[in-house]
Amino acid sequence: MLYPELRQEVCRMNQELPKQGLVVWSGGNVSGVVRETNHVVIKPSGVPFEELTPENMIVTDLDGHVIEGDLKPSVDIDIHLYIYKHRLDIGGICHTHAPYSTSFALLEQPIPAALTPIAHLLGRSVPCTQYVIPASLETAQAIIETIGDGKAVLVSRHGPFTLGKTPTEAVKIATYLEEAAKTIHLAMLRGNVTPIPDEEIDRSYNWYIRNYGQKT
Numbered sequence: 001m002l003y004p005e006l007r008q009e010v011c012r013m014n015q016e017l018p019k020q021g022l023v024v025w026s027g028g029n030v031s032g033v034v035r036e037t038n039h040v041v042i043k044p045s046g047v048p049f050e051e052l053t054p055e056n057m058i059v060t061d062l063d064g065h066v067i068e069g070d071l072k073p074s075v076d077i078d079i080h081l082y083i084y085k086h087r088l089d090i091g092g093i094c095h096t097h098a099p100y101s102t103s104f105a106l107l108e109q110p111i112p113a114a115l116t117p118i119a120h121l122l123g124r125s126v127p128c129t130q131y132v133i134p135a136s137l138e139t140a141q142a143i144i145e146t147i148g149d150g151k152a153v154l155v156s157r158h159g160p161f162t163l164g165k166t167p168t169e170a171v172k173i174a175t176y177l178e179e180a181a182k183t184i185h186l187a188m189l190r191g192n193v194t195p196i197p198d199e200e201i202d203r204s205y206n207w208y209i210r211n212y213g214q215k216t
Contacts, residue, residue, distance in 0.1 A: 006167075009166070010041045014030045016171055017171070023097055028095055029042060032167040040062065040084060044073060045071070082141070086144045090170075092168065096159055100182040102159045106157055113125040117180050126160070129142040
């Protein structure tokens with residue numbers, strides 16, 4: 001079996017999505033890429049999260065040809081492949097339909113960098129694309145055009161995509177983004193929400209990169 005460790009991580013991170021309230025049933029997906037071989041590991045389409053195993057993860061190449069696996073890959077596979085081709089700095093992608101984040105996508109509004117978790121993890125507000133056909137090349141192109149070199153984007157009327165150096169980091173960003181979106185939504189019910197000033201976002205982001213977690 002190819003890439004057992006990445007299969008385990010991708011499977012585990014997919015199963016984390018419903019635990020964090022980011023998806024229901026079988027919607028949403030997480031993938032990881034092996035840059036040395038240009039192979040991608042992703043969940044199979046339509047399989048409930050509790051039925052996922054490392055063995056039933058699908059391995060494809062960057063052109064979408066199945067290298068290993070008996071099931072059909074996620075319907076969003078072409079979006080993941082396009083992002084991996086255009087963002088060589090990332091190793092994992094997470095897509096969810098998280099309610100609060102997606103409520104901003106429904107209104108085609110950015111999630112402002114108004115809270116320190118967004119400033120720390122992303123260093124910027126989260127932009128939203130214009131409406132595009134779901135699970136299409138148009139979606140992938142809109143993501144790349146809108147996200148730039150960022151790590152999170154909202155797809156209009158669909159939901160967030162988050163990018164990380166690993167599948168685990170991509171899911172971490174999606175989880176913190178949803179928490180921030182919920183808090184910002186609740187604050188908007190009570191008053192005006194303004195972003196953190198740009199210079200403080202930059203300072204906060206760089207501080208987090210230097211200091212958070214265990215450094216080796």
